[in-house]
Amino acid sequence: MGSVMLPTLATKREIDTVIRDTLDKVLVIRFGRGSDPSCLHLDDILSRVCRDVSRFATIGLVDVDTEEVKVYVEYFDITLVPATVFFFNAHHMKMDSGTADHTKWIGSFHSKQDFIDVVEAIYRGAMKGKLIVTCPLPPERIPRFQLLFKDV
Template sequence: MSYLLPHLHSGWAVDQAILAEEERLVIIRFGHDWDETCMQMDEVLAAVAETIKNFAVIYLVDITEINWALKDKQEFIDIVETVYRGARKGRGLVIAPKDYSTKYRY
């Protein structure tokens, strides 16, 4: 059923999908189209997509296409701290402490 839902193929595309929606909730299923559990989830998502289209949009992301690992503990701590501080201030969007757009070449 994954063929019925739009896919995002890069980190940049995920970011743009989130930023483009000001009113609707963005639902993203991260996983593999071939995974049995994801297939079950995709069936549910495809079945409700039309019903919730006024207040939510659904995307699928194949994690093998945009997956990269953090190799530095401090870098991870910095990201978590930035998100935590932003959330405490009621922000829905925070700026990463480091620019990942060119380093990992999504």
């Protein structure tokens, strides 16, 4: 599939290193499974767009079933896949998309342009020192999920 071009992060150390070492770019980490149709759709979008966003973003894939990355899966409460998490200069970037969870994007994007718009909004916000940005997409293109929060 298209994910051949995208690096797969298989250990906590690899994830820690890429978060720490990606400077002045948005780091996009897709948590998911290579066998999941939604993940395959998102991976196709990510692989087709990685060259277009390479000036301001880096993309990595994480398999949620890999034992070595369970600490991140639990920390970000990855229960639905694909889930995409964003960082900038080692800071976790959040996005208000009108959903209950601002910490990650749950689901795939409708198109390459939707992904590019989101990453550009995060990059521009991060360059202004913001840790949370408003989603630039119209509500009908934002996936909706019923989230159940534990211990709330």
